[in-house]
Amino acid sequence: MFLTNLTLTNYRNYEYETLNFSEGVNVILGENAQGKTNMMEAIYVLAMAKSHRTSNDKDLIRWNEEYAKIEGRAEKRSGSLALELLISKKGKKARCNHIEQQRLSQYVGHLNVVMFAPEDLNLVKGSPQMRRRFVDMEIGQVSPVYIHDLSQYQKLLQQRNHYLKMMQARERSDEAVLDVLTEQLVLLAAKITLRRRQFLSLLEQWATPIHYEISRGAEQLCIRYEPSVDVSEKAELSRIVEAYSETFAAMREREVQRGTTLVGPHRDDITFFVNGKNVQTFGSQGQQRTTALAVKLAELELIFSELGDYPILLLDDVLSELDDFRQTHLLDAIRKKVQTFVTTTSIDGIKHDIIQEAAIYRVRSGSVTAPF
Numbered sequence: 001m002f003l004t005n006l007t008l009t010n011y012r013n014y015e016y017e018t019l020n021f022s023e024g025v026n027v028i029l030g031e032n033a034q035g036k037t038n039m040m041e042a043i044y045v046l047a048m049a050k051s052h053r054t055s056n057d058k059d060l061i062r063w064n065e066e067y068a069k070i071e072g073r074a075e076k077r078s079g080s081l082a083l084e085l086l087i088s089k090k091g092k093k094a095r096c097n098h099i100e101q102q103r104l105s106q107y108v109g110h111l112n113v114v115m116f117a118p119e120d121l122n123l124v125k126g127s128p129q130m131r132r133r134f135v136d137m138e139i140g141q142v143s144p145v146y147i148h149d150l151s152q153y154q155k156l157l158q159q160r161n162h163y164l165k166m167m168q169a170r171e172r173s174d175e176a177v178l179d180v181l182t183e184q185l186v187l188l189a190a191k192i193t194l195r196r197r198q199f200l201s202l203l204e205q206w207a208t209p210i211h212y213e214i215s216r217g218a219e220q221l222c223i224r225y226e227p228s229v230d231v232s233e234k235a236e237l238s239r240i241v242e243a244y245s246e247t248f249a250a251m252r253e254r255e256v257q258r259g260t261t262l263v264g265p266h267r268d269d270i271t272f273f274v275n276g277k278n279v280q281t282f283g284s285q286g287q288q289r290t291t292a293l294a295v296k297l298a299e300l301e302l303i304f305s306e307l308g309d310y311p312i313l314l315l316d317d318v319l320s321e322l323d324d325f326r327q328t329h330l331l332d333a334i335r336k337k338v339q340t341f342v343t344t345t346s347i348d349g350i351k352h353d354i355i356q357e358a359a360i361y362r363v364r365s366g367s368v369t370a371p372f
Helices: 036-048 118-122 128-142 144-168 175-214 237-258 285-307 324-334
Strands: 002-011 014-020 025-029 067-076 079-088 091-096 113-116 221-226 269-274 312-316 340-344 359-364 367-369
Touching: 002 036, 014 036, 014 367, 025 036, 036 067, 036 079, 036 113, 036 128, 036 312, 036 340, 113 285, 118 128, 118 285, 128 144, 128 175, 128 269, 128 285, 144 175, 144 237, 175 221, 175 237, 175 285, 175 324, 221 285, 269 285, 285 324
Parallel strands: 025 340, 025 359, 113 312, 312 340
Antiparallel strands: 002 014, 002 067, 067 079, 079 091, 221 269, 359 367
């Protein structure tokens, strides 16, 4: 899979820009605050219909404009695909091959990307919310139904929390309403839990040998999924539903007292272990970075194994954060099989021939000179 071209209209600091890309490595070169990351973000938004940098879509629209538009064409094994995402203050509209998609969950997955930015190096030691977001975004690319289930879960969770707050304040006391909301939430929670467990099991299968190689055979990586309910690693959907039902029943009084939902996928976490030790607590910065790199490279292989196409790799100012050995391993891993976009202020410190063969675009004040 690769992106042949990209057109931006009123996107961030780009008034209008259209570019054609190489199937290999594309380097976006420029000083800070010129628009390099904005271009990388635009590719991500074209794929995922949301930004990795902001939850407010209005931030994506150029100052004093009414809308932003991102257009691109992807080449996949299944054929060519024209993509378009219109972002306005009223919401988003997405088109695939000029046909408007009724739901964004139908749109996501047509173009697959893996983003690796400096903040992703904090995947291991960062917040549980960051790890949950990582899992949700990656599963969503290979399973549109997961996006739908997750969206429904979040809406129901909001409703249930609102009702619990009213019960806490004694504004409502009808427990039958809470029962209905809980029953609906349980099934969605169980589906999400099962899919996350399956995904993380596959991710571990890919990440463990990659991590072993990067660590030069010195370290063994394990990934442990920690759902907020106690279920065995082989539990089927019906058993997970039972576990959630039992846990919600046991937590009922505490939830009313606290006015919030205390269990569910919104409280899950992931723990990474290297040689049996929790990397977040006991790992060195080097071990944490090796783990993050192994997970990102594993994402590429997992998506390929699921879809038959490698996703596009977005390296946003991350190469300078890696030492020479990890940098070389990353660039060797993507050679001639993954279309890659790299943002950097300079290529002088990147000692790899893959960069010398790249198409290089220079960005200055939201204008691109391509390529030289």
